[in-house]
Amino acid sequence: MFLTALVGLALYSSSLPLVYGLDDGSGVGRLPALAYNTWNAYQCNIDEDLIVTTAQLMVSLGLQDVGYNRVNLDDCWAMKNRTADGSLQPDTTRFSKGFNWLTDQLHSMGFQAGIYSDSGWLTCAGYPGSYQNEARDAETFQDWGFDYLKYDNCYIPFDDVLREGVYGKYQRMSGALVNLSKSTGQPPLLFSLCEWGWDQVWLWGASVGHSWRTTGDISPSWDSLASIINTNSFITQATNFYGRNDMDMLQLGNGNMTFDEAKSHFTAWALMKSPLIIGTNLSAITNETLEILTNKEILAINQDPVYGTSISPFRWGVNPDWVSNASYPAQYWSGQSQNGTVFMLLNTLDEPADMTFNLTESAWIRAGIQYNVRDLWTHTDNGTAIRSFTATAVPPHGVVALLLTEAGDEPAGLWPPCAGAADSQCSTPNGTHVE
Structure with a gap:
């Protein structure tokens, strides 16, 4: 009965065109996002005051000055049910002033605002997902003033309902965002696929979104960091100005990582051109963690406007x-x-x-x-x-x-005359090999 009711919802986006990416010439998503996300530090314990306080801390701590210019809500912001007309609505207690008030606050402080939804029936925490409501929800997010959408992969519809692969499921929202941008003349929302690396997303992610998760969720340990770096070492060619591998949020200051492990974490994420999304409780941030997050020389490579490729x-x-x-x-x-x-x-x-x-x-x-x-x-x-x-x-x-x-x-007279990997083929002009 539950599935029948869901399928019976108004199919506000039942027919979406084939989409070949979200690059509309506006430069949206050309460089990796530098942002804050609420999930790692707060999970569902979020409200409008926390979001504004976090933005204020990003300013006072100097994070905004070095480029972190987005504040993203994660899961749990919504009411458990849609309105009578099928629209999403923010939690009326925790976000009593409404999302237009919240995004206005963030924009007035110089930040862009991010929101979260899911490509399935429900979000991972059990709130309404966007499946079969893609166009409606895209329009709602834009009307609320959001600039960024993290799009998750929980509560996947049965195959006989979905009738398409993972690519097609994400393409539905991508198409909605493209159509909305065309109809309003506004740049599309930055679209971040949280797909966990299923279905080889690095092969097709750039045709759908601006970034795509390549692994499961990160945990604050060296074992997790090493595993994520290992996976991404084989798919670096997927990252460029048209989209990038997302290695998940920065876990600096969480767990039991040493200072050196935290530096490795940040360096690998930044130089591999992953989005840098802070997941630390900023009210308790240490000077060591702040030193890492604000390394301008590392950030400059992540945000390089000439070379968009990963190391x-x-x-x-x-x-x-x-x-x-x-x-x-x-x-x-x-x-x-x-x-x-x-x-x-x-x-x-x-x-x-x-x-x-x-x-x-x-x-x-x-x-x-x-x-x-x-x-x-x-x-x-x-x-x-x-x-x-x-x-x-x-x-x-x-x-x-x-x-x-x-x-x-280099100085003259160095030996051997060829110092590269093909020393056995080092040759004089007449064809004599140099041992």
Whole structure:
């Protein structure tokens, strides 16, 4: 009877067009989101005062100054039932002033506002989902003044109701957002798919939304971080200006992570161009956590307007290359940025380790050139690297983040004349191989 009643609802969005992404030329979602989300710290214990207080803390703590410009509500904001005409409604006690008041408050403080819904019958916490109400709900969210939609994957309709795969289920809301944008002339809401990596979402996510979750929920532990990094090491090519792998929320200050593990967490998420969504109770944030979240040199790479791609592994280290290991993910990574070549060295061991690499192991380094080395955590210039670089005593589960910039030709007379991976093919002009 429950399903019959749901199916019998007005099919406000029963026929949606095929959609090929949400890029309308407005630049919405071109760079990873920098945001706050309520779920990790508060779960369902949210109200309008908490949201405004959180926004005020983001200003006073300097988070807004370094780019965190969104405040997102997660689950549990709604009444348990829709109105008589089928519309969603905010909880009349916890959000008594209404969402237009709340989004006006956030906008007046310089923030964008985010809201949460689900692609199934219900949200994960049991509130009304948006399935078969996509167009109605998209219009409601925009009328309330929201700019961002996190869209979850709970309470999936039976196959004989759905009659489409996971892609089609998310495409329904994507189509609603595109249609709404076309009809109103307003940019589409930033659309964040919380799909948990099912159905290889990284293959099709960019045709539907701006970001897509690639794994299950994060937990505040090294094991969880290592597993998520490992999964994403094989799909970095999916991230660019058209959309990105979402590695889930930042768990800094939650659980029992060490300071070095927290730095690794933030560095990997930022350099892999994941959205950076804070899930910490800001009223109890430590100076150490704030130091990590406000690292401007790391944030600049996440928000690079020239290169939208993720860093990628060039050597796995503990394991042979291309071997998946949830406990020991790839250790040596690099990528492009507008200011130089970025490197991330991740010590996945339980003890300190020296970490060495040849510069030309990275595809973005030119042979025969020496490089200036900038440490993005100590914020120091650390001399010049010629052919190789060694980071000494990297802490257990710790990270080194470097920016290398060209410093002219390497010194003459270095041997061997070829220092790359194909040394056996190093040759003089007449074809003589150099041993």
